[in-house]
Amino acid sequence: MGAPVYRGTFGAPQAERLLWRAGFGPRPGEAKALAKLGLDGAVHSLLNPGVEKLVGPRPHDSKGRPLAPADRWGHDHCWWLDRMVRTSRPLVERMALVWHDWFATSNAGVGDQTLMLQQNELFRKHGLGSFERLLLSVTANPAMLLWLNGTENTKDAPNENYGREMMELFTLGANRGAYTERDVREQARSLTGWTSRWSRGRGDYDFHFDAMRHDPGTKTVFHRSGRYAWRDACRLCLSNPKHPSFFVQKLWGYFIPVPPNAATTRALEAAYTQGHELKPVLEIVLKHPALYTGPRMTKPPVVHTAGLLRRIGAGVTTDAWAWIGSLAGQQLFYPPNVAGWDDTRWLDTATFRGRWIGVAQLLNDRRLDPSKGKAPADAQTVLKRALAFWRNPQLSDATNRALLQFAKESLRQAGSQRWKQVQYPVLVENALRQLIAVSPDLQTS
Amino acid sequence: MSSRVVCDECTRADLFRAVAGQGLPAIEAGMPMPAGTGLTRRGFVARSIGLALTVYGAGRLGIFDEGIAAAASAPQQPILVTVFLQGGADALTLLSPQADPLYRKLRPNLAVSGGTPFAEDASLSWHPALAPLAQLHGEGKVSVLPAVGYDHPDQSHFTSRHFWEVGATDTRLLTGWLGRYLDVAGTKDNPLQGLSLTGSLQPALATAKVPVAAIDGPGEYDFWTPGVWGEVQDRMLDAIGLLGRVGGDDAAMRTAASVTAQAATLRKQLAPFAGDKIPAPAVPYPTGDSFPQRLQGLAAMISAGLPLRCVALEATGEYDTHASQVSALGPALQTTAASLYAFQRDLEARGVADRVLTLVWTEFGRRAKENGSGGTDHGAAGTGFLIGTHAAGTQVGEFPGLAGGLDEDGNLKATSDFRGVYAALLEQWLSFDAERILPHAKSFARPTLVK
Structure with missing residues (x-):
């Protein structure tokens, strides 16, 4: 059989x-x-x-x-x-x-x-x-x-x-x-x-x-x-x-x-x-x-990074990836010992921060300029734009809710100040791009 | 593994500086100045713990308050620090039976000479690089375990290390011995209770229920994103915690969410140190290596009253010396011993030494007979040290000697069991019932480790 x-x-x-x-x-x-x-x-x-x-x-x-x-x-x-x-x-x-x-x-x-x-x-x-x-x-x-x-x-x-x-x-x-x-x-x-x-x-x-x-x-x-x-x-x-x-x-x-x-x-x-x-x-x-x-798997750090670059058609434009890989727990050609990496323990508070820095590195050349914000936007719209940046990955309902809650609360901070109403949606969109890429959904597959 | 390292452009220390620089919260060009909050740098004195902090940029003071409050309200618990010598450190180099003719015969090229005699056993001498430990031993602050191990020693790095990490000779246990202790003695909201200062989680701290943390150092645990500042940045940092609550049926998703939640809590706890605001050490540490840097950060965290309980580090150096043993071990032992010495003096100067015990361990010792590549192969019993003002200061188990002290594989026989050591630390130092933590705890004799 x-x-x-x-x-x-x-x-x-x-x-x-x-x-x-x-x-x-x-x-x-x-x-x-x-x-x-x-x-x-x-x-x-x-x-x-x-x-x-x-x-x-x-x-x-x-x-x-x-x-x-x-x-x-x-x-x-x-x-x-x-x-x-x-x-x-x-x-x-x-x-x-x-x-x-x-x-x-x-x-x-x-x-x-x-x-x-x-x-x-x-x-x-x-x-x-x-x-x-x-x-x-x-x-x-x-x-x-x-x-x-x-x-x-x-x-x-x-x-x-x-x-x-x-x-x-x-x-x-x-x-x-x-x-x-x-x-x-x-x-x-x-x-x-x-x-x-x-x-x-x-x-x-x-x-x-x-x-x-x-x-x-x-x-x-x-x-x-x-x-x-x-x-x-x-x-x-x-x-x-x-x-x-x-x-x-x-x-x-x-x-x-x-x-x-x-x-x-x-x-x-x-x-x-x-x-x-x-x-x-x-x-x-x-x-x-x-x-x-079957159940999902945690992506190894280098797979997470390569996947984000592939997702948006970006290339390797910095050698910072080596030390970022090390912070995320996987510098290629430097496994921790002859048994290789521990695939059951990719994520901890230190390697999570390494992945965060990797995403920030990737977003650094792509940041949106808040001073060029044109009009107020609602939370739903800003989230939609941030998701489109990553080519609309499937997110769980719970993650969507958390992101939307963040967007709403942040935009509310703008109050009645016009410059904030125009600039905060841009800041929120930058932040959402970061949060989406480090969400439990995109850390796993 | 040999110990050659190639790095043509930068040292590891430079690398971490670069990272710390990257993470500083930036005041970005064009960022407007909201009225009343003062977005320029300003001094902020955290009087409750006596730390002078400089707050950069637009951080809400709230997060600092939380970090400080959590720190200040924590009861003063005893702290157990473990330092791992990875690769199997050679017992017969750390403490050598120099006068034994058999030693020269087994180690024609690797025998150590010189060094201070070990006061408790005239047949042994400290490796010259361990002079700082010899000095602390003279002050009654070091217990030496000249041959610690277990019956039927396993000569695999990974199996033997696993046994030490989980606190049992059981290949299936998944939680660490300190992790299981924290699962019953710790709390659900304090990742700092189990801290890996190694850049990734040490298996001894692996828990089943409560959060634990891994960081490189206390001063760099920050989260920066391009094009995000001010109130939105504060909300984004809070949103890490929101993502940490994403649960669901899937185990991998739950793990990712739980680590995310721990990161959010840890960031708040370490807020007083953000931007490398680590108070200067009270004593000089060795430079140019991450191990002393981490110990220095650890002393500062303990002194600041952060709620630490179990901390795991790896010593500098590569101890799996199948070849080039003499040239690999000398510098590694030098830096390791000098760092541990500085750490102890720093704790004493800060007035917190009575709260800390440090256990130095390795997964096994090495074969008594050298191998001909200028190195030694895997062995059995290894060396351990327990350092601190409350260490009993008397040796645990005797050196078994080379004549009659070797097993049928030619490896040093154990004269103390690591599980007995763990049980004694749990009971005498952490005041906790070892039988709740260690399988078959009853069957191991407890040495007196604490005074």
């Missing part, structure tokens, strides 16, 4: 939710266009997007210079944010973000933006392909070799860092009885041999496998013995009976906030074990009724 498929209406609201979960939200008109393809067509188009086209204004930093993602601090974040905003392949970018979280590598430990960008390209290249190829590529990836001490893991002095996290975080999960401390140590031996050269000018370079540094002896992993090396270490994890359940549950969790039921889990595992291919698994997830009829 396969997994259930969503059979309800697939209109613009459903297409919009799909675009949020499998991308960064719709551009104007995009949800409607996607809905016309029907559920099958829509999911097919996301999974098979063709050659990437970048749509919209080219990015630049606050001084108008082109972004220098390999060189300047923060430009890496802005460069990827721009890609999320302008891409014609939203699911490819969204999966790259998933892999960045899954194989969370931080430039705080790597110290080389070029290597971070190379790793990022891997996530794009293999992001919808096979998990086996992805895992092998990541294991041999220079940024990862530096981050988890792969180049310092030698036959004479094994370093457990990568071997442990490969099992705990990347393939098997902790506390599931999938591996023992002895397996950690043996896997570390299998993974020995990677090295690089170093020079003052270039830093680490020439990453390669050196048989002299590799431990050629017999290792015993998951009760099997052999003269294992790094590829075997990866494949042993993939063939561990506890891997498919770990893998599909973790992947599912990026798209749907409630766990899959038993039948769906079986279908996901069956689709995955055929060849560790990602598309069949993603197809089940993206067509599942729980995605369309």
Whole structure:
């Protein structure tokens, strides 16, 4: 028996939710266009997007210079944010973000933006392909070799860092009885041999496998013995009976906030074990009724930001997005640790303020000038204008009421003073744009 | 993880200054001057708590009154501060058994030499960078836990940290141990009762019912929007609270609304500090790092009478030293110890030291035998410190020694249990029944932590 498929209406609201979960939200008109393809067509188009086209204004930093993602601090974040905003392949970018979280590598430990960008390209290249190829590529990836001490893991002095996290975080999960401390140590031996050269000018370079540094002896992993090396270490994890359940549950969790039921889990595992291919698994997830009829999810901060820019057809015009991302709890290329971001706790009082500042940043170039206010306006009209600025997002009744109450009370402050009657509607419209974008409705999808 | 950091244009400290500048309430060009309210900068003395504040722009004085009133009316509660050394700090570096020949054998490249002897156990010496803690220990203000942990230690960062955060070796618990304490001892209208001074919420403070807060520092919790000022700005700030009341059936919407409501309350509570109006510290702190800055802000908040109860911070530095351990740990310990020392002296100078205890913890110690990359792999028991004028000042559990003190994985065995420490803190410091907070609290011996 396969997994259930969503059979309800697939209109613009459903297409919009799909675009949020499998991308960064719709551009104007995009949800409607996607809905016309029907559920099958829509999911097919996301999974098979063709050659990437970048749509919209080219990015630049606050001084108008082109972004220098390999060189300047923060430009890496802005460069990827721009890609999320302008891409014609939203699911490819969204999966790259998933892999960045899954194989969370931080430039705080790597110290080389070029290597971070190379790793990022891997996530794009293999992001919808096979998990086996992805895992092998990541294991041999220079940024990862530096981050988890792969180049310092030698036959004479094994370093457990990568071997442990490969099992705990990347393939098997902790506390599931999938591996023992002895397996950690043996896997570390299998993974020995990677090295690089170093020079003052270039830093680490020439990453390669050196048989002299590799431990050629017999290792015993998951009760099997052999003269294992790094590829075997990866494949042993993939063939561990506890891997498919770990893998599909973790992947599912990026798209749907409630766990899959038993039948769906079986279908996901069956689709995955055929060849560790990602598309069949993603197809089940993206067509599942729980995605369309289930609860909402908190948007990750960078998805919230990219979505607001897409919504109004804006581009990246400042490098402030990097530190704003950090305040909102998600600076790209700097996950908090190797387990990635905590997707269950995006929002707290500090990160809420970070999101607020992001919205203020976006509105800064678009503020309406109160001295140019022409005529008094009522609360309903001002709210309508502010909603139109964001292309009329669907808001809950409670949110609409709160916004309207704010608008009414503010406009009442104008009293009988003419200048206030003319200027306050403009101030209120500026404020409403801010409040709409930070409302619980737009923080979630 | 190694500890190289690249930042070619700015330091982290610069970054936060930029943010604070961004958030200052602006007096915008062309803004008219309503009669009678005086929109120029003016001094406003909050006499109730003795803080000199400068109020910028058009803020209604009302919000300051509320913040001050909430602060002033709070009863003076004991405060527990926790400081996390993230990554698993190496116990055998913090306090080293230098005279033990086995130490040199296990640590041919990493063995520490020098530093003050530890007065309670002649076999151990403080790391030279921890001299400030040694001094406080000499004054009877530091309890040392030379090998704190739990049975069947888990060598995963995430599992072990989780155990410490939730106060139990239970992977399914979702609330933090301090969060559960606040859920029963706290109130529904005070986010400051559980404060993360780390820029995001620390899991130990995760509650199920009552609000808690996360901020970078007390002086920058403001909300600015371009093209909004005066009476409309005041209403907009109130409207954050309105959005916080948006409920509904959906869990994610409710969470977003509840955080929004907490932000609205917190902004009012921190209004006395808006625009970085933090009173100067009574003593010098280390500079150029966010950890001492945050402790300095914390001392100012405590001194101002804000209603804090449990506060969580992360120390500066990266303690997951699989490689380059010596060069990574030295500066990290230096700044951390000097900051904790300044914090203690600041609290003493402000006359509030008797209300504060600080627990320093890490998720595990590291393997006794070094790994050959100039580092150490994950281990078991780690080091803890309890700092404050009311800390008992006597060591909790003994150093188990290297001969006979290592488990079958070659890791230090625990001689005290973190759950016993938590139970003792709840009972002896917060005067609360630990059995209401910690699973199986009965089964853990309580060390004497408070005098």
